[in-house]
Amino acid sequence: MATITIREALNQALREELARDDKVFLMGEEVAQYDGAYKVSKGLFHEFGGKRVIDTPITELGFAGLGVGAAMAGLRPVIEFMTFNFSILATDQIINSAAKMLYMSGGQINIPIVFRGPGGSAFQVSSQHSQALESWYAYFPGLKVVMPSTPADAKGLLKSAIRDDDPVIFIEQERMYGNKGEVPDDPDFTIPLGVADVKREGKDVTIVARSLTVPLALKAAEQLEQQGVSCEVVDPRTIRPLDIDTIIASVKKTNRVVIAEESHPICGVGAEISAQIMERAFDYLDAPVKRVSGADVPMPYAKNLENLAIPDVNRIVAAVREVAYID
């Protein structure tokens, strides 16, 4: 076991998969000579050369389409978006080509592509650069959507995503690249897609959190423990396909749920999870499902407003107390 950052974990995953299978290649803006805008691909160009690690012009639709074509031809591309905000330009290739090709070809054409990059908020990068788009992509049959929250999850899930024969949207978090955690040394360490993880066991309230809100939920759980409330933190890790069974098992145990997410509430992943909980665990709920979501506004630039627009530990604690009927 080594304690490394999420950045390093992703780097290791890319290195190991590039070494393991020479059909894998990495492509995106600044991934090669610059060592990556966030240094996730540091050293890879040096080790694997320009045919495996490729710099692109600023043309997301173009290189996303290039990647889809490469995948159709039998390669296994990893396409990096500098942030997922820029993937908006590439959505036609992602949604209409990558997601649909397997179905529309009658099962004949797999698209083993990974679109990865940071999503959600950063530090005062304002409205166009702070969007959390996972519910957008999770909407489409044919895509898989993964969001790791720890170094171990990041490494194991990225390796699985690269080995997966279907298009995977792999959303990292810029604020969390420096977060540290233990990662197994096994070079073949993978985590299967579609399996949730109970990050903390508890018996009074379930908190479903992903990506940025996982460490916030864990901090909230510690505070609440002092207040006599035992929280179970469930991290789905894969948004689509969602491991709803793990979430439901937890709800049946605690009878109360708070869903914490940095994305907007409307039509978000929290809304979907809430609906599924209501459908499957209605008789186990002692309180309505509560969502703690990001504010329903374009991300402000001003620091104080940005802080208000993103869920924090206090808001999660308050939500837990509400569903537990305290105060």
Next chain:
Amino acid sequence: MATKVIMPKLSPTMEEGQISRWLKKEGDKVSMGEPLAEIDTDKATMEMQALGNGVLRKILISEGQSAPLGQTIAVIGEPDEDIAALLSEAPPAQPQATEQKEPDVPPPAPAVAQPQPASKAAAAAAGPRPVDNGRQPQAAASDSGRMIVSPLAARMAAEAGIDLRSLQGSGPGGRIIKRDIEAAISQPAPAAPSYPRVVETTRFQQAGAAGYRDEPASQIRQTIAKRLVTSLGPVPHFFLTTDIEMDRAAEMRKGINALDPDLKISINDIIIKVTAAALVQHPQVNASYQEKVVRYYDQADIGVAVAIEDGLITPVVRAANQKSLSQIAAEVRELAERARSKRLKPEEYMGATFSISNLGMFGIDEFTAVINPPEGAILAVGAMTAKPVVRENEIVIRQMMRVTMSCDHRVIDGATGAKFLQTFKKILENPLYLVV
């Protein structure tokens, strides 16, 4: 076109009704005239009929809840019609918090059986799950009067056999939640079965003083209280007593019943017929004081007091002066039975011109009864017992029965009442007068 179903006035004195049982569910088709619900009024349980065709879209007042006259209790309409406008007009239902108005753990159908005190209390006390947790029933009432329960709490209550209506919710808006059910389950069970009288709990105790329990007064108890306060108070009563030699009447009864085993005439039936006959001869007694007028009735409608569970009611034998003894006997039997099962219609217990109350079967020698307003008088009949009396200077044994007549002095004076009682006595002591 969606229509409101409003709480109907099912008896002249009814001011509010309590839904005893809905006979249709939301989503059921209803047609005009079909019974929709059973409603407990101040006196009896009545059926309410649908006044239109359609589908029962929404029930606004649920079983056990009350509503005043005219309040919307349900909506009937087409299956896919928008009834939001009608629903928003409906005022909030009475929350069940007032203990006076709500019977303890109301059964879904009107109670028919008499309570079995000892066995029921024992069984309930021994059982692991209380029907009622022993607290005063106060249902959780949200703004709309609906009881709100979390799904988990509803399931737990169902599994534990707890009546949600007996709980006060501690969640927002009075929501009943898990901890309320847990509290109810863990409370020691002073059992409260559905007949409050048989509860043996003594929850309130002052040192030295007798323990007691409070129960909400049932509708019928409140009605009796309300009505009779308007009697003995404002109505100037005076009382006339006389002893009646019943030998010949008893003889006649035996003779009649020997004719046909199905007849089963009782002494009370004879008393009813004699009363009616006497009233015909004394129309000033078959009367009612009505403020500016005195009302004289054309026929003798005799109200017969019947003891029922939790109170009394007086079903009426109409035109008893024109009915034969066998008719009277059959009618009284049938009315009494329906009175006990709370199935009398208002026209069957209202509008008597004179009432008779008989406590003879309880061994009461004599008593004074309270007049049923707006009648002019009431006859209280005591037990028939063999007594020594003086006849022609000799002591003989006769079956003596004492009656006391209470009269409304506003319409009946002493002499008027006394003359009536004389005639009554004459006929009853010589029942052959009935045939003459």
